[in-house]
Amino acid sequence: MKFLCLLYFAIASSSALVLVDSTLASACVYYEKGFDWGCGTHSNGMKAYTCRCGNVNWLGTITNCINSNSKSRHVVDHAFKHIAGRCLSRGNFHYSLDDMWKFYENGTRYLRNPTKNDEESEVFTTLLVNQTDFDWYYSKFKGFTFEVERSQWFGWGLVFYWASIIAIASLFNISNRYIGFKLFSKSFRKHLAIPPLVRIGNTTSRYADLLLPDAFRTRLEVLIVGVFVCLSIISVGVGYELQTPHPYLTNRWFMNLVLVSYRVDLMSMSLFPVIYFFGIRNNPFIKISGLSYSTFNYFHKWCAYVCAILAFIHSIIWTTYSIKEGGYKMWWNDAYWKWGIAAMTLLGLLVFHAAKLIRDIAYEVFLFLHRFMNIFFIICMYYHCISLGWLGWIWSMAGILGFEYMMRIIRIMLSGGFQKAELTYCGDSVLKMTIRKPKFFKYGCGSFSFIYFVDFHDPWYYPWQSHPFTLLSTPESVDEKLIVYFRAKKGMTNHLLKKIFSSGECTISHRIIIEGPYGNNVSVAHPNNKVVGIAAGLGVTAVYAYFSKIAKNKQSTIVNKFIWIIRNRDHISWFRKELEWLKSKDCEIAIVTTSQISIEDSFITFNDKESTEEFCFRDLGKRPDLVQIISNEITAACEERNDLTFIACGPSSFNRELRAAISQKTCNSLSIAVDYKEESFTW
Known part of the structure; x- marks a missing residue:
């Protein structure tokens, strides 16, 4: 919590340079530029500052203007520093605060009232302030500063929205976990918390998952994101009250341009800490709120989408303006302009290459580029904003990223650092990894860890990759071990499978690094609830972890049920030991196979047919009807008369079909409470 407080103050203390950094200094600059200081211009460009900042009369006049319009020494010192900063950045003059006070004291000796002639003829002395004229300038810049501050508060509004979501989720999580009172009604779970946004048939789900992945998130998640997007749109479109004429915003078009630019860029930067917190593995809000890593990752992506769109609008505004005014080539010479283009390019690439289609094709490439571009995005934003202000938001990203990698190192150290694992081929591209449980490793049901596979003979980029794996703890063993089952697909996992094949052995040793454990490790269900686990394929490992905990802590006589849906019976061989242990704990085991075989009875229910084998098998030859099973x-x-909890894990298409089935079959008239918990291998 101390880290979060420090991060908050770092953000809150950020301020903008240029105009809004000091309203008083900006008002004086624009008031005094109306006089002729021998520079041949009444503008505020670099040429003008190079001339004026070397003119002792202008320096004496500007410092007198500042000091005579504020009784606060702090405000005056800040305004003096602002002027010194402008002279440094635009005229390469190095003035300290003491120098600025000396200019003021020297100028007081030669003060006189301004005249109309001073606007056309060069001034060779120090001028007093025409208070009536200056007050108009000050009021206009005060209004402009307020508009910019309002834009910042709209950005904070987006942050507070996500803070309220986490606070509400935390309240529900604490109530359910520690008090045992569920705040969600049956209707809320049926219509919002459980079902996907839309239900699409299996024949189109694969393509829809790539093109419309959000359609399969829960309605509650989509609603939260939808409100956030609407709030962002409304925040951009309201609250512009500044009026012309204005000494800086000389026409309505330019005023709208500047105000919208401030609004979108400050809202975009306000989302930086939200994006980074929601995307890291060591997100402290996961355990507090009870929301899953997958849910936070979904929020992370949508915050990034909105952030990128807002930043793109900011970029388009100033690109269009610079081209229209013919100053693009001149602005290109400014470092902040180049760094801004680089930051926008990286942000666009970060969003684009994180698309599910690209991640599925080349996950390892995505993982490496995402980390690499994240670091360089922070660097680019730092140099883009170093002369503009609001660096607190940039430091927040660096702080969160530093916190993330520090926690990763700590987890790796507590998990034993380098150690050896045994990799065994189980058939059908399934590998079993056996690891000695580290001394300080706290295993809990639902735990997963990121594992690095280290071998100096492998390509250089493999050891830098980490993959998430669900962990199992050996049920009854003196030498407790951790077990991981995974299927070899592409990249590193396929490389490991080839290693086993080339060795000529069924089992090989491999050096690994464990980073974990992660996961909520929350209570599974009330002790008097009946629990039905439904797993598809390798999802059996996640559901088994919950049933293992239930079996060890079981106090009631309720018989729980474990349903495993697989292609054929060959899969049983590599998970038989775990299933036998569950059965010994009075858990009913039902196994459904979906491969095309000749069977007499393809009816999918589990109540009409007794099995004479060790486990209850149902050879369907097709996908089971999940709605009928749930019913x-x-x-x-x-x-x-037992409340019911479903625990499920499988491919994303399986999970969403099951959620839709549970939503369909639950209603307010039920005499029992129906709960649903899901583990997902989709990030």
Whole structure:
């Protein structure tokens, strides 16, 4: 929490340079530029500053203007520093605060009232302030500063929105986990918390998952993101009250341009800490709120989308303006302009290459580039804003990223650092990894860890990659070990499978680094609830972890049920030991196979057919009807008068179909409470 407080003050203390850094200094600069200081211009360009900052009369006049319009020494010192900063950045003059006070004291000896002639003829003395004229300048810049501050508060509004979401989720999580009171009603779970936004058939789900991945998030998640997007749009479009004439914003078009630019860029930067906190592995809000890493990752992506769009609008505004005014080539020479272009390019690439289609094709490339571009984005934003202000938002990103990597190192150290694992080929591209449990490793159901595979003979980029794996703890063993099952697909996992094949052995040793454990490790269900686990394929590892905990802590006589959906019976061989242990703890095991085989009865329910084998098998030869399975289990729980909890894990298409089925079969008239917990291998 101390880290979060320091981060908050770092952001809150950020301020803008240029106009809004000091209203008093800006008002004096624009008031005094109306007089002739021998520079041949009444503008505020670099040529003008190079001339004026070397003119002792202008320096005496500007410092007198500042000091005579404020009784606060702090305000005056800040304004003096602002002028010194302008002279440094635009005229390469190095003035200290003491120098500015000396200019003021020297100028007081030669003060006189300004005249109309001073606007056309060069001034060779120090001028007093015409208070009536100056007050108009000051009021206009005060209004402009207020507009910019309002834009910053609109940005804070987006931050507070996400803070309120986390606070509400935390309240529900604490109530459910520690008090045992569920604040969600049955209707809320049925219509918002459980079902996906839309239900799409299996024949089109694969393509829809690539093109419309948000359609399969829960309605509640989509609603939260939808409100955030609407809030962002409204925040950009309201609250512009500044009027012309204005000494800086000389026409309505330019005024709208500048005000919208400030609004979108400050809102965009306000989202930086939200994006980084929601995207890191060591997100402190995961355990507090009870929201999953997958949910936060979904929020992370949408915050990044909105941030990129706002930043793009900011970039388009100033690119269009510079081209229209013919100053693009001149601005290109400014370092902040180049760094801004680089930052916008990186932000666009970060959003584009994170698309699910690209991640599925080349996940390892995505992982490496995402980390690399994140670091360089922070660097580019720092140099873009170093002369503009608001560096607090930039430091927040650096602080969060530093916190993330510090926590990763700590987790790796507590997990034993380098160690050896045994990799065994189980068939059908499934590998089993056995690891000695580290001394300080706190295993809990639902835990997962990121594992690095280290071998000096592998390509240089493999050891830098880490992949998330669900962890299992050996059920009853003196020498406790951690077990990981995973399927070799592409990249590193396929490389490991080839290593086993080339060795000529079924089992090989490989050096690894464990980073973890991660996960919520929350209570599974009330002790008197009936639990039905439904797993598809390798999702069995995540569901088994929960059932293992339930079996060890079981106090009631309720018989829980574990349903595993697989292609064929060959899969049983590599997970038989775990299933046998569950069965020994009075857990009903039902296994459904979907491969095309000749069977007499393809009816999918589990209540009409007794199995004479060790486990209850149902060879369907097709996908099971999840709606019917859910309906049967709810009916049975109602007859037993036991509240019911479903725990599920499988491919994304399986999870969303199951959520839709549970939503369809739950209603307010049920005499029992139906809960649903899901583990997902999709990030």
